[in-house]
Amino acid sequence: MIAEGDLQGPDSLAQRWAEIDVSRALSPSLLIDRGIVQRNIEKTIELARDPARLRPHAKTHKMIEIARMEAELGIRKHKCATIAEAEMLARAGAADILIAYPLAGPNLQRFLLLRRDYPGTSFRATVDNPDSAHALSAVLSPVDGRVPTLVDLDVGMGRTGIAPSDDAASLYHLIASLPGLIPDGLHAYDGHVREADPDARRAVVRDIQERTFAFRDRLLASGLPVPRIVFGGTPSFPIHAALEEPDVECSPGTMVLHDHGYASRFPDLPFIPAAFLLTRVVSRPRAGRLCLDLGHKAVAADPPAGERCHLIGIPEPTFVGQSEEHLVIDTPAADRYPVGACILAIPTHICPTVALHRRAYVVDEGRIVDQWDVAARDRVIGI
């Protein structure tokens, strides 16, 4: 049981993880603290007030066991980006899966196969332009039933999506008219929301909400149903979760494992890093220098060099260099770390870090108790 206020900050995590016997664990490797995962999911549900208001994104964990933990706590709706993630979720028994990623090329057929192979699961799709809506409709035959299709709105990120506009309203009407599609609401991901100050973040998110609700009301006034609005990621989650609108679903993903990047940028978020990396000193090429087996094939390289992980317990680390299998640092404490010494690290960006590992050690009550496959790390599972 993890009490409120516990484990806020890497030092208390260091104490919790210091007791784990990692001597026989391979390095570099990913470890998952099951108790903290459980606590992060419970915290997510507490903020949402009802698991029915959640549609967590599976991109972060990609693991069947974590999808099952979510299900055991009452979460039935999920979101994902890839067909493999959707299949992993379906194998975990998920009832309702939204693929919030444009379906193109062979993925259109793979989407159909998902629907045929997992008839107990509802699969939803998103589109952001008329060609994609036509393409999805065209692959469906009358026996395929109707695909619930959301319009992906661009609420400021500028990645996918269509701005809430006349064109977006026409697209929603097109979905209603095309064979095999049924309008299923709006998807509004706000991955550009990065304001560290909670008040500034709230102002940006409220503006997104107002624009989205105004667009939703316009669609409703035109006579079409808008059964759901799927909002946001982790930084905006508490703000969306506080809404009283019944049809809002929140889709944070990172919060289940959390990471050093979000924990340091958004200390107001009530989540705790649950995943860490084991690395060993493999060389001490000169005084004050350590070479670790933590190259960018083991920790995500999208944060800037030198900021890719927090090395627990290493004072004043200076980044020297990183290659595929090596991380070189200077530290005044280098003498305390002989070759073979184990060091734990919290990744700055957990989602791509998880995808670099085929398997994760599972830690519970201070012991390694299991290993979980990162099942949806592969682009193809069965389909």
Ligand SMILES: Cc1ncc(COP(=O)(O)O)c(C=O)c1O
């Ligand atoms: C479409 C979409 N929804 C939700 C999320 C989850 O966001 P976060 O990682 O902040 O939890 C992501 C993350 O990339 C995303 O791309």
